[in-house]
Amino acid sequence: MSGPPLIRPGGRSERIQKAVHEAVKALKAENEAVELSVPMIAERANVTPSTIYRRWGTVGELLADVAAERFRPDADLPDSGSLRGDLEIWLERFVDDISTGVGFALIQERVANTALARRAAGYAQANFEVLVNRATGRSEPAPDPNRLIDLLVAPVIYRLVFAGQHIEKRYQLELIELAMGLLPG
Template identity: 60%
Template structure:
């Protein structure tokens, strides 16, 4: 059974620590200057969209830093359609992997087979959850394995091996073409499911 709380594999905590540290450093270095999201994002090496997604406003971020409060991990957003869910989820994945902290974490995990399989487990379970929502909406659920190949694999390759920046237009094209694929509902006949190889830290399957 899919887990009810999907952790992003440690990226969330590392990114929040980097953002909090950036705010603290900038406050000390520039006590008389008004901080901006752009300044904080640049120091923390994260996209500004990551800060807005997690804290909504600069004021909320500053309040959380002041109280040393960290946001809990959340389930992938429910937009009302699978295409909307996948678009938002992929955008968040790309933002996290493109950030300095998230990028460094996944590169570390690539050198450790068990850690890499744990990271793969988080992405796979997110997609299991998103596909599971389809039944309640009357949408035909695709195979999570197909989405891993059509959405996650090209993003990982382009970011970590080609050193590319992933544009929003490219993300939208990936989602659109994945959902248009005639094989999206079909399991692989000659390849084992990723679920049989990933590792879940709490033992849930």
């Protein structure tokens, strides 16, 4: 499948998606090492396995959709009144989301799958575009969203996934300082 299934807000489709997503999160929270199967998820969500196969195709696509839920840009992006403040809040949430439990398992799966990794990068990119546009609307100088990916997301993913390091708040602030230091003037 090429993307998350389209759902009608408030309808049966949305209820099924929510139940299946919650089942995935609960199963991963109970045992991060468990290899999820469609029957296992279907039983927990109280849906038939065919429902999952029809909507998501594979466990991998379902996991990608659950992970994408965490990273999709939306109206809940921080608005602290400054780009620096917005980036601090965003980066802290991002690190919290991917550091433990379901988020860590899902980010590892994304790193192992190029198509999923590209989709995840697109969500971070979209978030940064919203924050940068908001900042320029306030007449604040702002770096290119691509540079924010390079300076904020890439080092966090590397240190967390490949080096197995914990991402401290101090390090997050250093990354933001580096990004803000690239601004003209």
